Each structure stands twice: as C-alpha cells, then as structure tokens.
Amino acid sequence: MENKIIYGVTGIFDTPDEIISAVKQVKSSGFERFDVHTPYPIHGMPKAMKLGTSPLGYFALVFGLTGAFAAFALMTYLMGYNYPLIISGKPFIPIPAFIPVTFEVTVLLASVGTVLAMLFLLFKFPNNSHPLHDTNYMKKVSSNKFGICIEAKDEKFSKMEVIEFLKKIGAKDIEVIYYDNDALNFKINIFEWKFVAFLVVSALVVSGATYIVLNKLMFAPPFNWMMGQHRIDAQVESKFFGKDNFSMRVAPAGTVARNTNQFKFSGQPELAEAKLINPLIPTEENLRKGMKKYDIYCSPCHGYHGIGDARLNGQFPNPPSLHSEKVRNWGDGHIFYVITEGQNSMPSYSSQLTNEEKWAIVLYVRALQRAMNAKEEDLK
C-alpha cells in the first residue's frame, strides 16, 4: 500500500537477562523513543529503561483529595445544615463518624479517577488501535519472547542504522513495522446496531432473570400479618355500625370521665361561675399538669398560647382568643363550665377530662392570660 508510514524497527530476544542488557545498550546509545514488550513483568526493567515516575500519582492525589473534601463537605452540609439530625446523642456534625465515609470516598475517587485518567488521557481510550497490533512481533512477545521496538519518532532514527544496531546487540527476527494513517485513526462505532441490540438483550435477560429469581423462585411472603388484623382503623368507613358508617363512635350523651360525677350546673353557666371555686393552688406541679392537658386537648384549636393561631386554623370555625376582656373577667367556674359543657361549635370534654384535670387546665389558662397581659408589678 502506498499509504504506509514507518513506525519503527523491532527485535526479539530469548531471555529476560538478554533483554535487560539490550535495553541498557539501547539506552546508552542515546535512543529515547523505544518500548519493551514482555510476556510478564521483568524485575529491574523500569530502572534499565530509566523511566521517570509516572504522572498518574498526581491524578491519584488530586482525585483523592477531591473525594475527601467532597465527602466531608457533603456530610457536614447534610447533617449539620440541610437536615440536622441527632444520631445516637452525637452532635449535629459528628466528625469521627464522618471519617470512615471520608476515607472510603477518598479511596473510591482516587482509584476510579486514576484508572479513568490512565485510560482516557494516557491510553487515549476510544482509540484502541496501535501499529504493533496484529504483527508477528506482537504474537511472539505475547507468548514466550522478549521484544524491543525502536520508534521512528526517535531523533537518532534511521532505518538501516537501527537494523544494524539491533543485529549488533544480538536481536533476532528484526522487523520493520509500517502503519497507515487510516487504520490508526479508525474508531470503532459503538452505536453499531448489533452491539446495541446485544446490550439491550443482555440487560433484559439479566433483569428478567433477577426478577424471576427474587420475586418468584425465592419469594417469601413478607411478615405483614400484624397489619391484616380484623379490626377497624380509625377515621375509616365501616359498615359494622350500620347507621352512620363511622368507625369512630361518639360517646353516648351524658358520658363522664372515670371517677367524675354528673355535672350539676348543666345549662347554667352563671350559677356554675358563682358556685364553683378552683380547688387547686397554682403550684408548679399543678401548672405542669394543666399545661400537659391543655397542649393535648385545647391547643389544636386554641393554639399553644390561647391566641387561636392553631394547626386547625382555617379548617374549623376559628376559636376566639382566650385573652379577650370577656374571658379574663370570667370566674374560674365559667371556664370550667365551657370545658365541661362545650360552647356552640366547641365540643364538650366531660368524657375525656376529670374534674381535677379541668381545674388544672383552668389554672394554666389563667397563667397564660396573666403572661399575655402582665401588669407592671408582675415584671418585678
């Protein structure tokens, strides 16, 4: 073919010792662009070839540091700022717990990055052809011979001289290697339909086989028998109680909490206000109890501070503020009355709260009112 360009001259040697001494002679004769091919790594070869250190180490360093900083920064951001979570009582940014992950990401990025850098930057990856491929020389050095190839790019290269030189140092089977540019620039088409079809088919086969094995052959029913009980879930329709199909039942009229008597002042708020006095004194214990009950039963509508800014706001007639002039001037008995009997759209709590709990709530409501309308001397 006309298009042929000379790549280099190759020679074959029989033993590792011969190739080492040949390399030393090649080197000392001033050749720079040459390469050695052996069936297995030969101890001392890098030294004989006087190879410098590979630049790959720097890639490993850069990728490794990137991995370390990225992992550490990501964890710090996620655990400390984005979604702060306390895990087993550790601080939001538990540095010791980050170290294993940082280490792993460092190693991962360093190794993967180094391999990719080697493939793409040093081996120029998608291009996988080389003039020495498919030569007799390559056949020999990949079975049991040791070869050296002096490249035409070398400044001292001249075909005849190099052939003479290789002969002189004892090389056998001296070959001149040619290549043509088209072959060298040939790139495989990875989108060839046969290849793509092969990928698709193998993906389907693998995922199908996995699906069948995991979901059919090895299938074990999940442990869900606790979910499948014959009971009625809250807030769910149920035919069991024929009439209204509610699963949650309303307590029959007149139900009171345990250990509580029927309310004497039903329908008589004024009388209740006049007759009832709070038997509890505002100790810390009583206030805490009141707060607990208030937060459970009252806060969904009235809000934690009684202002009416609660979670149900807008889905339910908005309750009035408990800090109004009116309620502040009510006697304790009136608030007790509202809790027990309810008021318009506010339901009765007599079936849930004992008298003592109601009085504790009253205490707490009083405390809230006082806190919102503190007098000058309260601040002292």
Add this chain to the structure above:
Amino acid sequence: MIAINYQRKELSSKLLKIGVLLLALGFIIALLGYVIDHERAAFNGIILLMFVMSVGLGSLFLIGLEYLVGADWSVPFRRIMEILAIVVFAIPVFSLPLFANLHTLFHWTHIEDVMKDPILRNKMPYLNEMFFSIRSTAAFVLMFIFWWLLAGRSFGQDSTPTKNFRKITVRISALFMPIFAIVLTFMAVDWLMSLEPHWFSTIFGVYYFAGTFSVALAVVTLFAIYLNENGYLGEGIEGDHYYNFGALLFAFTNFWAYIAFSQFLLIWYANLPEETFWYLHRWEGSWAVISVGIIIIHFIVPYAVLLPQPAKSDPKRLKFIAWWLVFAHFYDLYWLVIPTYSHSGAVFGWMELYPVLIALGTILILFYFFAKNKNLLPIGDPKLPKGINFHL
C-alpha cells in the same frame, strides 16, 4: 550463583562512644529522678520498658516474618535484626525498678481499695501481683527462648551452614507467631492498660503492636541505611531495598492510624462511661493538645512525607522519617502512660528525657558489642545473593 563480595569491617567505636554518653546521661537523670520523685521516675520507667520491648520483640517478629513469607529482599538486613534482637535481654533489667515500685504504679495493687471496688474485686484473679509477676517472667523467658531459636542459631550458619536450617526456622517462625501475639498482648495489657485498671479495650494489644512494628522497622531501617552508607554491608545495597523499607513504613503508618482510630471510634460511638473515661482523661487540660498532637505526629507527618513514590527510596527522607517514627513511638508511650501519673494536664521536664536516653544508649551499646566479630551479612544463607540482587 553470584558470588558475594563481603569483607568484614569492624564497627566504628564512635557508635560505642555515643551509646555510652547517652546511657550515662540517662542513668544519672534516672537516678536523680528516683531520688527526687520516685513516682514520676517509675512512670517514665514504663515508657523505657515498653520502648525497648517494642524494638527487641519487634525485631524478633521481623525475623520470623521474613522466614514465614519467604521474603528475599530483607535477607541482607536479617543480620541487623538478629543483632538488634539482643535488646530483649535488657527488658527484664528495665523491669526491675518497676517491680520494686508496683505500688506506686498500679492502683490494683492496693488491696484495701480493690476490696471496696466491685469491678476491681472481680478482676482480682487476673490483676494481682503474683499472677502479674508470673506473666511477665513467662513472657521474658519466652522472649529469650525465641531469641535463641530465631536469632541466636543463625550466627553459626556463616561458617558452617547446616542442612535444613531454613526449613526448621520457618517452622519455628510459624510457632513463634501466635506466641508473639499472645506475649505482646499480655505485656501491653499488663504494663500499659492496667495502669487504669477499670478500663478495657479489646483492640489494645493490636494498638501496641502497630506501634511496635513501625518502630522496630524504623530502627532496622536506620541501622540498614547508616551501615550501608558507610560500607559495612559489602558492596552495598540499592534503591529497591530502600523502597521496600519505605513502603512498609508507610503501610504501618496507615495500619497504626487505622487501629488507633478504630479503638477511638468504637468507644466514642458506644459512649459507655466505663470506656470513655480513658479518652476523657486524655482530653483534660493540656492533654487535649497532646492528644491532637499524636494524630499529627504518628500519622499525618509520616503519611505526608512517605506518600510520594520517590520518598520511599530516598535514603535521606527515609532516615528522617525513621527517626521521626522513633520519636513518635516515644510520644505514643508518653501519651499512654503519663496521664495516669498527672491527671490534670501534661507534664514534661528533664525527667521525661531519661527513657529516651537510656533506650537509645542501650540499643547502640548492645548492638556494638554484639556485632563485634560478627558478619553483618548472613553470608551462610543461600538466599543472600538473591536478596542482594533484589529488584522490584
């Protein structure tokens, strides 16, 4: 087979002079120390004991390792380890002042306190003076026996090689490995961990081993480089051997960090008060600085220095980092021992110098005298030429 060109050269007496100077200085300080503040001196004595044990026992371990894995590259240096291993005989000597001060050192020797303390009472079958002394004595005797089996037997091979020497020694090494692990663990637990007898960490033996290996290797590296540079090892040894020293030192720098961090992470995560207090002691006052320092000194500096490939075969940098690791092991032992003596903060004074002076002096002197009239290469070993011609 390649003939070996080795002419014995007697060690320069400079070695001895430096050794005697160091030892004499250290001895004076130690003596003064025991007179002025025998408690502090005794605690420093533990540092001395454990350092010398690291070098002696560690050298034996390196010999055994070479036989077991069939290493070639280290054969030319095996004599150095064999000579160095002689320091195991100094261990009992250094333990004597400590045995005389058991009461000052170990809380568990105070029977009245132990009886009041349910945890210590339950540990009594193990932690009592009798059993403690038996364990140490047994460990010392085992070290002597294996010194003879692994190191002592080898010197005669130079003039009269015996058949099957290597085969037998390989078997001895295999026997030695588990015994080494047990002896080293017991010594670490007894002399270091039981300083705070309530504390326990199952990884502690390995932790001490990690330091032992790196310091023993560092000392061997130092001897190998100095002897080689001054022509004591025949024609000399090339860079690829150095590279192996560097790579191993690098590996065991990482190993130490891995073990030290594992111990810390588990205790930190589990957060059990019976384990965490040991670290909390090392976080009190100025101890926090020392504790952070150990990460830098024992890990970050040697890691950074040894990371580049050329550093591992460059004798200059190797010498530096080997000295550094010797220092790091002293530092490590200081960090393990002294917090028990001084709870509230780190103390450092002239007395803390004596373990370093005596340990280095002893190693130099013993090496000098024991190397006299001996070949510094194991010339009877048929593997030696292969070892000298080692290439990566």
